[in-house]
Amino acid sequence: MSDPIKREGLREKFWERLPLKNLAPKEWEALCDGCGKCCLNKLEDPDTGEVALTRIACRLLDNETCHCGQYDIRKQLVPECIVMTPDNIAEYAYWLPATCAYKLLWEGKALYDWHPLISGDGETVHKAGASVQGWTIPEFEVDEEDWEDYIIEDTA
Numbered sequence: 001m002s003d004p005i006k007r008e009g010l011r012e013k014f015w016e017r018l019p020l021k022n023l024a025p026k027e028w029e030a031l032c033d034g035c036g037k038c039c040l041n042k043l044e045d046p047d048t049g050e051v052a053l054t055r056i057a058c059r060l061l062d063n064e065t066c067h068c069g070q071y072d073i074r075k076q077l078v079p080e081c082i083v084m085t086p087d088n089i090a091e092y093a094y095w096l097p098a099t100c101a102y103k104l105l106w107e108g109k110a111l112y113d114w115h116p117l118i119s120g121d122g123e124t125v126h127k128a129g130a131s132v133q134g135w136t137i138p139e140f141e142v143d144e145e146d147w148e149d150y151i152i153e154d155t156a
């Protein structure tokens with residue numbers, strides 16, 4: 001399966017050397033490991049602010065490739081979809097999954113060896129079991145009131 005995220009022509013090890021706000025747009029895009037976890041529906045406790053991930057995926061997520069089925073027009077089809085930027089990462093990092101490259105770098109941590117930027121292979125995120133490949137359920141198959149039955153552990 002080819003990696004739709006372009007990772008060529010980027011500054012060497014930019015993720016280790018440069019602050020997020022100094023990244024070129026294509027470097028910012030290349031940071032995404034393609035795991036698909038941010039496209040899982042989340043449940044947030046209104047009292048504690050605690051966020052739980054579920055296996056229930058956004059209707060546009062492809063369960064095999066772990067990519068958005070309509071990336072270019074996703075905001076038109078799913079208005080609540082959040083586009084991550086260097087300016088809003090601080091606001092949203094709390095609900096991003098523990099393995100998300102944006103969250104890791106924002107927290108001052110290193111990327112995992114399976115990240116495609118390090119491995120040079122877009123498949124390693126799946127081979128490491130770090131993606132949602134093969135285990136999501138489309139949101140239209142489960143009533144929202146039952147989503148709490150599908151909460152998963154968010155492990156790094």
Ligand code: SF4
Pocket residue numbers: 031032033034035036037038039084096097099100101102
């Ligand atoms: S969780 Fe982070 S690294 Fe994974 S697909 Fe979403 S934005 Fe990309």
Ligand code: SF4
Pocket residue numbers: 038039058059060061062067068069070071074075078081082
């Ligand atoms: S619209 Fe696409 S990018 Fe946004 S949450 Fe859904 S699958 Fe993910």
